Amino acid sequence: MRKPREEMIAETRAKLIAAGRHAFGTVGYAGSSMDDFTGHAGLTRGALYHHFGDKKGLLQAVIREIDAEMTVRLHRISSAAPNRWQGFVDECVAYIEMALEPEIQRIMFRDGPAVLGDISQWPTNNGCIAALSGSIDQLKADGVMADIDTEGAARLINGASSHAALWIANSDDPEGTSKRAVRGFRILLEGLRTRS
Amino acid sequence: MRKPREEMIAETRAKLIAAGRHAFGTVGYAGSSMDDFTGHAGLTRGALYHHFGDKKGLLQAVIREIDAEMTVRLHRISSAAPNRWQGFVDECVAYIEMALEPEIQRIMFRDGPAVLGDISQWPTNNGCIAALSGSIDQLKADGVMADIDTEGAARLINGASSHAALWIANSDDPEGTSKRAVRGFRILLEGLRTRS
């Protein structure tokens, strides 16, 4: 047992993040009682305040974790495609699909921005925007994409994707709406391709 | 004095909506104390609960009011343009600019969706989406816009616009960022035009 101490601490943090993530993702940030979900994790609010300062601090940590996961997933998908443009389109569609997951939708697109402000402006920049920007830069270098401001394009696409996801998720017919959204989205992206 | 009664009631409602709108727009929904802003309007929470049921109900009323105003503004702008396509582009840019106003941004794009869910899915449909859809339909009929799902396009554009606005608003250099965003946005829209 060289360092059981730090392990315990890390475990406590992880438990709090997991409990908060679950609570925020299901009943929402405002609907989550700190006593409840810390107790459910076998701890108290004391631990939470010690590690994260306040409720917002925990939300921030949860968001960081989810963002990191999303970035990895996006990167995997884009790099698995046969060519760059295809990878880019796949990445965008995957982003929409991720935004359909209730936990991501709630925490990353609803409560997160409402409580903490625009997340993508954080010092530790939003990984998803960065991933998108990287793809766009490569496409521009390849001459496949029109000359457009990289970060701007990334943000516009990001916005279109997340709203598309909200539209789908709240629709009466999610599957049908999903097809409509993705089809329109492909047309939108196609418009950014250099004309042959 | 034919109907002083109904006038008083309408006035009370208006006062509550105005007070709530101001509070929500400045300190946010969660940061607004009902006792505070009703008191500031010369009333109490009793009036609020009577007219709007709860805090959410007032937010809903506030959002309806703002949405109506935005719809009028958008319609004015699009109909003032020399041609349809121009009107459409103007409308979209105006939408971004409106989304830059702190009150609209906070209430319509942050707290509103967080507290009430996706507003645009409400029975009384979001006026801005409807306005955009109308413009797109006309452009398609004119053969100026590519064949794309109308509502889908409206929502994608809506999402891109609002995120662009957030990007600008939280930027260090709002003016420069605004130019970047609008330029990129024009390119995006141009991609939806039928190829000549």
Added chain:
DNA sequence: ACCACTTACATACGTGGCGTATGTCTAAGA
């Protein structure tokens, strides 16, 4: 190996804000 000090939590308390139940007063109808 002992002691001072810090760290990692738990417990206890105060405060503020929401919702509801209840009260009161005024206007409208019979």
Added chain:
DNA sequence: TCTTAGACATACGCCACGTATGTAAGTGGT
């Protein structure tokens, strides 16, 4: 004029957050 319903105020309870305080365990210096 009397009754009734609507418009609003007042009062109360509860829950949740944040903070202040307590405690036990670990760590570094001598």
